[in-house]
Amino acid sequence: MNKFKFEIIHQSKKSRARVGKIHTPHGIIDTPNFVAVGTNGTLKAIDNVLVDEIGLQLMFVNTYHMLLHPGPDVVAQAGGLHKFINRKNPIITDSGGFQVFSLAYGTVKDELKSRGQKKEYSSVLKITEEGVTFRSYRDGTKILLTPESSIQAQKKFGADIIIPLDELPPYHIDKKLLKKSLDRTHRWEKRSLDEHLKNPNNQAIYAVVHGGVDLEMRAESCKYLTSLPFDGYSIGGSLGKTKDEMFNMLSQTVPLLPVEKPNHLLGIGDLHSLPNCIEFGLDTFDSSHPTRCARHGLLFTEQDDVKILQGKYKTDFTTIDSSCDCYTCKNYTKAYLHHLFKAKEITGLTLASIHNLAFMVKLMKNYQKMILQDEI
Amino acid sequence: MNKFKFEIIHQSKKSRARVGKIHTPHGIIDTPNFVAVGTNGTLKAIDNVLVDEIGLQLMFVNTYHMLLHPGPDVVAQAGGLHKFINRKNPIITDSGGFQVFSLAYGTVKDELKSRGQKKEYSSVLKITEEGVTFRSYRDGTKILLTPESSIQAQKKFGADIIIPLDELPPYHIDKKLLKKSLDRTHRWEKRSLDEHLKNPNNQAIYAVVHGGVDLEMRAESCKYLTSLPFDGYSIGGSLGKTKDEMFNMLSQTVPLLPVEKPNHLLGIGDLHSLPNCIEFGLDTFDSSHPTRCARHGLLFTEQDDVKILQGKYKTDFTTIDSSCDCYTCKNYTKAYLHHLFKAKEITGLTLASIHNLAFMVKLMKNYQKMILQDEI
Numbered sequence: 001m002n003k004f005k006f007e008i009i010h011q012s013k014k015s016r017a018r019v020g021k022i023h024t025p026h027g028i029i030d031t032p033n034f035v036a037v038g039t040n041g042t043l044k045a046i047d048n049v050l051v052d053e054i055g056l057q058l059m060f061v062n063t064y065h066m067l068l069h070p071g072p073d074v075v076a077q078a079g080g081l082h083k084f085i086n087r088k089n090p091i092i093t094d095s096g097g098f099q100v101f102s103l104a105y106g107t108v109k110d111e112l113k114s115r116g117q118k119k120e121y122s123s124v125l126k127i128t129e130e131g132v133t134f135r136s137y138r139d140g141t142k143i144l145l146t147p148e149s150s151i152q153a154q155k156k157f158g159a160d161i162i163i164p165l166d167e168l169p170p171y172h173i174d175k176k177l178l179k180k181s182l183d184r185t186h187r188w189e190k191r192s193l194d195e196h197l198k199n200p201n202n203q204a205i206y207a208v209v210h211g212g213v214d215l216e217m218r219a220e221s222c223k224y225l226t227s228l229p230f231d232g233y234s235i236g237g238s239l240g241k242t243k244d245e246m247f248n249m250l251s252q253t254v255p256l257l258p259v260e261k262p263n264h265l266l267g268i269g270d271l272h273s274l275p276n277c278i279e280f281g282l283d284t285f286d287s288s289h290p291t292r293c294a295r296h297g298l299l300f301t302e303q304d305d306v307k308i309l310q311g312k313y314k315t316d317f318t319t320i321d322s323s324c325d326c327y328t329c330k331n332y333t334k335a336y337l338h339h340l341f342k343a344k345e346i347t348g349l350t351l352a353s354i355h356n357l358a359f360m361v362k363l364m365k366n367y368q369k370m371i372l373q374d375e376i
Numbered sequence: 377m378n379k380f381k382f383e384i385i386h387q388s389k390k391s392r393a394r395v396g397k398i399h400t401p402h403g404i405i406d407t408p409n410f411v412a413v414g415t416n417g418t419l420k421a422i423d424n425v426l427v428d429e430i431g432l433q434l435m436f437v438n439t440y441h442m443l444l445h446p447g448p449d450v451v452a453q454a455g456g457l458h459k460f461i462n463r464k465n466p467i468i469t470d471s472g473g474f475q476v477f478s479l480a481y482g483t484v485k486d487e488l489k490s491r492g493q494k495k496e497y498s499s500v501l502k503i504t505e506e507g508v509t510f511r512s513y514r515d516g517t518k519i520l521l522t523p524e525s526s527i528q529a530q531k532k533f534g535a536d537i538i539i540p541l542d543e544l545p546p547y548h549i550d551k552k553l554l555k556k557s558l559d560r561t562h563r564w565e566k567r568s569l570d571e572h573l574k575n576p577n578n579q580a581i582y583a584v585v586h587g588g589v590d591l592e593m594r595a596e597s598c599k600y601l602t603s604l605p606f607d608g609y610s611i612g613g614s615l616g617k618t619k620d621e622m623f624n625m626l627s628q629t630v631p632l633l634p635v636e637k638p639n640h641l642l643g644i645g646d647l648h649s650l651p652n653c654i655e656f657g658l659d660t661f662d663s664s665h666p667t668r669c670a671r672h673g674l675l676f677t678e679q680d681d682v683k684i685l686q687g688k689y690k691t692d693f694t695t696i697d698s699s700c701d702c703y704t705c706k707n708y709t710k711a712y713l714h715h716l717f718k719a720k721e722i723t724g725l726t727l728a729s730i731h732n733l734a735f736m737v738k739l740m741k742n743y744q745k746m747i748l749q750d751e752i
Contacts, residue, residue, distance in 0.1 A: 040719035041712070047723050049707050070690055070715045078693055078711060086707050314446055317454055331425050331462050335454060336417070339446045343416035346722055347423050 004160070004204035004231055006262040013374040016254065016281030017367075022058075022262050024090040024160035025202050026082060029057045031262065032278045032367055034269050034360040035092065035286035040065050041085040044291055045349040046357065048087045054326070054354065055361045058090045058161075060286040063153055064099035067145075068138050072156035080158035092161040092206075092286070095150040095192070098236075098266075100124060100134050101168035129184065131165070147191035155201055163234065164192030166208045171238040175214065182217055185210050185237075186224050193228055204231035206264055212238040213245055215252050222256035233257045234264035235282070247276050254280040271300065271363075278367055279376060290360050294352035297341045300359040306334065308352065313338040326358035327351075380536070380580035380607055382638040389750040392630065392657030393743075398434075398638050400466040400536035401578050402458060405433045407638065408654045408743055410645050410736040411468065411662035416441050417461040420667055421725040422733065424463045430702070430730065431737045434466045434537075436662040439529055440475035443521075444514050448532035456534030468537040468582075468662070471526040471568070474612075474642075476500060476510050477544035505560065507541070523567035531577055539610065540568030542584045547614040551590065558593050561586045561613075562600050569604055580607035582640055588614040589621055591628050598632035609633045610640035611658070623652050630656045647676065647739075654743055655752060666736050670728035673717045676735040682710065684728065689714040702734035703727075 005023040012018060022029040035058045036043055036051070043051055043059070051059065061081060066072070078084035081091055104124035123135040131146030147165040154162040165188045169181040189207055196205045207230040211217030225233065235253060240246040246268070257263055262283045269287025277285065290300065299306040301321040306313070308320075319329040320337070328337075328351040340348030370376045381399040388394060398405040411434045412419055412427070419427055419435070427435065437457060442448070454460035457467055480500035499511040507522030523541040530538040541564045545557040565583055572581045583601040587593030601609065611629060616622040626641070633639055638659045645663025653661065666676065675682040677697040682689070684696075695705040696713070704713075704727040716724030746752045 040715070040721055042716060042721050042723040045722040045726070047707070047727060049703075065719070069718050070711070074691055074711065074715075077691055078709070084709075084712055084715075086712070315450055315453055327425075331423070333454070333460075335446070335450065336460055336462070339416070339450075339460075340418060342445050343441070345416055345418050346421040346725060347418040349722060350421070350726065351423060 003202050006232065006260065008260070010372050011259075012371045012376055015279040015376055017278050017371045017376045018259075018281060018283075019368050019371045020262065020283060022090075022283070024204070026088065026090045026160050027057070029090055029284065030365075030368060031283040032371075033057055033284050033364045034274075034290075035060050035264075035284050036291060036357060036360070037062075037286055037288040038085075039288075040069075041081065043353065043357070044288075044295060045346070045353045046291075048085050050327075050354070051357070052088050054357050056089070056357060058092055058284060059087060061085075061091055061093050061157070061159065062099060063093045063096035063150065063157065066093075066157060067096055067143070067153055068136050072153040076156040076158075080156075082158065090161070091157075091159040092163070092264075093154050093157050093159040094163045094266075095147075095165040096145055096153070097132070097150070097165045098168060100132050100145060103134065103137075127167070129187075131188075132167075147188045148195045151192050151195040155196075155199060155203070158201070159203065161204045161206055161232070162196065163206055163208060164189040164196075166210060166236060168237060169212065171212070171241060173212070178212055178214060178217060182210050182221060186221070189225065190228065193230065197229075206230060206232040206234045206262075208234050208236035208266070209253060209257070210237040211253075213240045213249050215249065218249060218253040219256055222253060226256075226258055230261075232262040232264065234266050236266040239268065243273060246273070247280075250277060250280045250282070254282060269360075274363075274367070275376070278371070290356040291353045294356040295349045297348075297352065299337075299352055300356050300363075308334065308337050309341050310338075320355055321359075324355065324358065324362070326355050328355040328358075379578050382608065382636065384636070386748050387635075388747045388752055391655040391752055393654050393747045393752045394635075394657060394659075395744050395747045396638065396659060398466075398659070400580070402464065402466045402536050403433070405466055405660065406741075406744060407659040408747075409433055409660050409740045410650075410666075411436050411640075411660050412667060412733060412736070413438075413662055413664040414461075415664075416445075417457065419729065419733070420664075420671060421722070421729045422667075424461050426703075426730070427733070428464050430733050432465070432733060434468060434660060435463060437461075437467055437469050437533070437535065438475060439469045439472035439526060439533065442469075442533060443472055443519070443529055444512050448529040452532040452534075456532075458534065466537070467533075467535040468539070468640075469530050469533050469535040470539045470642075471523075471541040471584075472521050472529070473508070473526070473541045474544060476508050476521060479510065479513075503543070505563075507564075508543075523564045524571045527568050527571040531572075531575060531579070534577065535579065537580045537582055537608070538572065539582055539584060540565040540572075542586060542612060544613060545588065547588070547617060549588070554588055554590060554593060558586050558597060562597070565601065566604065569606065573605075582606060582608040582610045582638075584610050584612035584642070585629060585633070586613040587629075589616045589625050591625065594625060594629040595632055598629060602632075602634055606637070608638040608640065610642050612642045615644065619649060622649070623656075626653060626656045626658070630658060645736075650739075650743070651752070654747070666732040667729045670732040671725045673724075673728065675713075675728055676732050676739075684710065684713050685717050686714075696731055697735075700731065700734065700738075702731050704731040704734075 269285040583606040645661040
């Protein structure tokens with residue numbers, strides 16, 4: 001019996017936005033929803049019990065990092081990722097590919113800076129049809145990541161949702177090479193799916209749609225991947241160098257995915273992108289943006305963001321957001337948070353992260369409400 | 377009406393150890409007790425509400441740091457330190473002198489390394505009868521700290537227990553200079569007390585007994601300071617270069633203090649020193665040792681300490697201490713903590729600090745119990 005199920009509660013009359021429920025073995029994810037990134041099996045500066053309390057329904061854990069430490073066998077011995085990290089609610093893991101290829105090519109941002117030059121030093125040793133070989137940044141050992149080994153690792157982790165191995169070509173790539181990469185990605189995803197289906201283990205698997213900013217290739221990717229029995233679809237690969245380029249690609253691509261399956265946007269969850277992406281019908285969004293902002297002292301509110309290091313907060317004895325009932329706002333003032341950031345106290349990072357995460361939970365509930373009322 | 381009162385519950389038949397209750401405007405401190413150090417108005421990596429929950433009854437905040445940021449006026453505007461940092465339970469502040477003189481001479485440890493040479497660079501500009509002038513490490517401004525200005529700052533902070541300004545001579549000092557320093561410290565403490573008595577403000581003031589490791593001067597210091605109406609006594613200055621030297625000095629000095637008043641040992645609270653110090657009749661002990669150990673992955677248990685970075689914990693799926701009911705032990709295993717430390721995750725620092733602090737709370741309760749049964 002597969003416990004994974006996507007239920008559409010309401011389809012907006014105004015856009016492709018919808019409210020849904022993703023049922024998983026570890027509970028429900030109400031959609032649209034934000035997915036926080038706990039790379040090493042923890043969010044930065046917030047422990048998992050607290051994350052549960054804040055109400056974050058889905059957490060992203062990176063296979064690349066967990067593969068290098070403590071390794072899939074240790075996690076399996078612990079009884080799986082949920083037990084190892086003590087998270088009660090759903091978890092999604094990726095394939096590990098994104099980090100490996102980021103190490104090879106850098107991020108799109110790095111690329112734009114370097115005008116597409118490959119990074120001089122790369123820990124990626126070889127990319128072949130079989131998979132990708134890289135060097136562990138921890139101890140220098142050579143590791144071969146293949147579609148099969150990625151899935152096997154993700155089986156040992158036991159997340160509710162897993163992701164097939166894909167190749168991430170750089171943003172600056174000519175069409176011919178992009179097509180070659182897309183074809184290989186499709187072969188890798190098919191191999192990943194086959195490996196998964198040997199032992200579904202109550203996990204769902206989301207395909208990764210590729211094609212960069214080439215709309216035809218995106219369409220081709222949707223066509224091929226939706227012909228396979230994936231449980232959901234995520235949009236990956238290069239999303240473009242500007243928000244507009246990304247929005248254009250998404251508006252053309254998401255409608256090519258089956259409405260009855262959940263979909264996920266990989267690595268995007270900033271406040272500016274969310275409204276458009278939700279209108280396109282995307283259901284979940286992972287991003288480390290809100291917690292990274294928090295650690296840099298940028299606190300989200302319904303009005304203007306609070307840059308807590310600004311001098312004006314030194315004597316501001318009000319809370320970050322009077323309408324917020326998070327732990328931080330219940331207990332501490334902006335003046336105290338300003339002081340903690342000035343004094344470079346770790347406590348400040350934790351309190352700021354709690355607030356931004358609680359803000360995201362509230363924001364997504366609000367989007368759900370607006371869709372239910374056909375306001376989006 | 378002065379809300380400060382020291383009540384002796386039981387005097388051990390076996391040693392000078394006693395169980396007591398220090399009544400303060402913000403509640404009771406059961407003694408003997410451990411005092412955690414929240415330099416900047418927070419413990420490292422644990423917020424104050426959580427510290428309250430862990431049951432830590434007294435917290436040390438450093439005037440030197442709060443003087444430089446956010447400054448006494450901001451804290452006063454917030455309604456005092458308790459409100460500013462949101463701590464419900466008692467707080468003790470020091471005079472700021474310790475940090476200023478540490479900057480001038482380094483710690484005893486630094487001194488032992490440098491064989492008593494004065495540090496080449498010092499932010500202390502001038503020490504006169506009036507006070508000590510130093511440069512702020514934050515913005516380079518010159519600050520004159522006097523007995524009066526220290527007390528005025530501590531009035532604005534509003535801690536339950538405050539400390540007069542003293543001079544901290546280096547460990548390597550000849551007898552004549554030590555005597556000169558002792559006399560000045562006594563004059564400064566008297567001036568501090570006079571300033572305090574202008575506006576007691578429901579705060580208690582603990583004298584600081586000086587004299588280094590010279591037993592005669594320690595006796596002289598006790599004699600002089602106990603002739604003044606201090607509410608309690610703390611042992612400060614150079615405590616010696618070995619534990620034995622410290623124990624010898626304390627065993628001779630503490631009996632010279634009035635039994636009916638509480639006393640405090642400044643800066644010492646390691647597990648090895650506590651039993652002896654409690655036997656000498658000392659009541660409270662501040663130290664950043666347990667939280668610093670935690671951040672370095674040294675976790676306290678009733679058996680052997682756990683060095684969480686050791687490889688053997690990679691697959692140890694038990695909690696730090698099976699008899700511990702702290703948040704960390706309730707929720708996480710050693711294997712997960714090992715992983716967090718390996719991955720250099722901030723969350724690990726917080727969880728480790730919670731455990732060591734909870735351990736100290738439990739340890740002190742146990743000492744209280746043992747004294748009540750005349751076992752110490």
